[in-house]
Amino acid sequence: MVSGLTISERQRSMAVLIVLAVIGLVMAAAGANRADPMQAHGFLVLLFSLGVLCFVLNGYFEPEPSATRLTSYYDDPSKAGIVIAMLWAVFGMFIGDWVAWLLAFPDMTFDAAWSSFGRLRPAHTTGVIFGFGGNALIATSFHVMQRTSRARLPDQFSPWFVLIGYNLFCLLAVSGYFLGITQSKEYAEPEWYADIWLVIVWVTYLVLYLRTLARRKEPHIYVANWYYLAFILVVAILHVVNNLAVPASFAGAKSYSLFSGVQDAMTQWWYGHNAVAFFLTAGFLGMMYYYLPKRAGRPIYSYRMSIIGFWGITFFYMWAGSHHLHYTALPQWVQTLGMTFSVMLLVPSWIAAANALLTLNGAWDKVRDDATLRFMMMAAIFYGLSTFEGSFMAIRSVNALSHYTDWTIGHVHAGAMGWVALITFGSIYAVVPWLWKRERMYSPVLVEAHFWLALAGTLIYVFAMWNSGIIQGLMWRTYNDSGTLTYSFLDSMVAMHPYYVARAIGGLLFLIGAIVGCYNIWMTIRRPSGASALTDDALLPANLQPAE
Amino acid sequence: MDIAHHTLVAFAKSFGLFYLLAMAAVALLYACWPGNRSRFDKAARDIIEDEDKPWR
CATH class of the missing domain: 1.10.287 (Helix Hairpins)
Structure with missing residues (x-):
């Protein structure tokens, strides 16, 4: 390297x-x-x-690389980023499953401060969102921007600075939680110095992306780049504004937010929901709009729809954050504004989901035979489902039942596991053989196994949380004849137990799938390309394994 | 400089509505403009069959 x-x-x-x-x-x-x-x-x-x-x-x-390197794309950072993303996936999902078991069996902190729920939980969310998702986005964006621009990265230092610097941020974040360092903002827990470092890394990332686009061959910029750019640009804005804070001392970790009270809450959820929009949606739609048509060998169903969807998502999402603050001190009209935009968001969201599925329409035989493509197809279905659910849950009267219950957790995981992780695994399985110049993945059977583990895990998880969430919500609002609550909070906790065990099992299946994926990717990388790969093909069925 | 709550509400309800409508109209016009059709079709097609080499 x-x-x-x-x-x-x-x-x-x-x-x-x-x-x-x-x-x-x-x-x-x-x-x-x-x-x-x-x-x-x-x-x-x-x-x-x-x-x-x-x-x-x-x-x-070592000797300098020859000038012939300039006649090919620069893929080393993408390769490293994919391996790092998979390592973060296993770490983040392991912590997540631990937290899931911890909720069912509270003794699983083993009497240590660092392993309490409040520290493990952000380690899970940061590990999967920023560690796994972020590295996958960086790695694939380097790959996609070069291919769609037909231009090599402008230099070889910046991509490494972005990738390695970003992982330093992730390490600071996760290690900080275990040490008890947090600014207590959900999905923005790292303290001021880590935040400043991320700004430096992120601006370099944006400049690198723009420099590559400036070298492109075609005047028109392919739509996947729009999504990736929206991801980079908006995350920069969100991160800077939400993390405005004054350190208590430059020699200490603690800082105080610039905002207070309901303004702080509104800023946090403007950030929080747009992190869902631009980190967990826009970037991964960029992935989808490149890898899905590429893998299916068919151009996207409607390029126009992808553009309309893009502007819909960027216009509408910005206003949706206040639906996290229904029935709070936030002015009623701001809540209504957030609710209305959340409902309108269904249109651009379903445009993207429909566009993906209609692209596959007529190529269902490929979806049947190819688990990689099936990952992407299932991701589009879960994207459609969870955006519908999200719009629905943002309605104030529905939110009265769903908020503070496990329904929210179920919704988030339908999005994070069903959409984000599945599209990422699909894209990684597509891109690994291309990057390492292999004919295909080491084992299509293991891709198939991963697909079913991931799907089963997601379904078990989401159904468990739907059940537990709605039961919770109903128990909390059931009154008896004398007008007091029928159930104590503890009663609802006891009722949750079986669902928490089921959720942990679903998470475990998902984690096992990710470990299988790591092994498969590792063996693909290690297997020499060319002759020996061909002899293996003679032993294995020539085609990819069918679904059954 | 003190912005009253109702000033902000009035601004959001008037200007906010119109600028969003205007942006939506621009985006729709751009996406559906007949002259852009060939460019979009080409963009969608080009990623499928790309030579795996940068042009510079």
Whole structure:
């Protein structure tokens, strides 16, 4: 990997890493001075930079890459990003399943502070959303932007800076939760210094994307890039605004939000819901609009619909966040505004889901035979289902039943497992053989197994949470003849137990699927391309395994 | 500089409505403009059959 960099790029990497190591040292010293948990993060930054520095030094004296490299795409960062994404998937889903078992069996914290629910839960969400989802988005965006622009990345340093810098952010985030460092904003838990670092990384990412697009061959920019760009640009805006905060001390981790009271809540949920929109939807729609037509070998059903859907999603989502704050101190008209836009969002969401499914219409035999394509098809179905559910749950009177119950958790996971993870696995299974120049994945049977594990896991999870959520909501609003509540909160907890066990089993299936995927990807990478691959083909059925 | 609540509401309910309608109209016109059709069709087709090499 280092051998692919020019000497000046290797020097630039070393300079950046040395500066970062010094910053880590300063953070560690400042934190140690006040016995602040920032000390641990200082050492983490220091060790991380020194570790990467050793890696660069190790390859520093290798010969420079030849000029012929410029005649092909630069895919090393995409390859690394996919492997890292899969590692985060296993970590994040493992923690998630642990949390699921913990809710059914509360003793599973094993009496440690770091393993309490409040610390494991953000480690799960950050691990899967930012670790798995974010790395997959970065890796695939590098691949897609080069192909659709027919242009090689403008340099070789920036993509590595983005990928490695982003993972440093993820490590700071997750390790911080275990240490008890959090600013208590959902999906924006990392403290001020990690937030500033992410801004630097993210601006580099945006500039890199724009520089690649500027080198494109066609005047028209393919629609997948619009979605990826919306993801990068809007996440930058959301991240900066929601994390505006004043550190209590520059030598400490603690900071105070610039906003207070209901303004803080509104800013947080403007961020929170748009993180769903632009991190978990726009970026993955970018993935879908490239890998699905490519894998199916058919152009997207309606390019016009993809454009209308794009502007619908960008216009409408911005206003939907306040549906998280129904029946709160937020003014009623702001709640209604959020509700109305959430209902209108169904139109662009279903445009995208329908566009994906209509693209496959006429190629169902491929969907039947090819589990990779089936991952993408199922993702589109879950996208349609969960966006319908989301619009429905945003209606104030429905929200009165659903809010604060497991129904919300079920909805989120229909989106995160059914849509985000399935489209990602499908795209990864499509792109891995292309990137590593293999004829196909190591084992189509294992892709098939992963598909069914993931689907079964998602269905079990979502049905368990629908049941438990609605029961919870109903128990909390059932009154007896004397006008008091029929059930205590504890009664509803006891009623939840079987569903929590079922949810944990569903999560376990999903996790096992991800581990199977890791093994399959690893074996695909390790298997030599060419001759030996062909002898294997003679032993295995030539075609992909059918569904049964 | 103090913005009263009702000022903000009035602004959102008047200007907000019209600028969203205008943006929707622009997006729809762009997507459905007959002259753009060939460009869109070409864009959709081009990703399917690409030579796996950058042009520069």
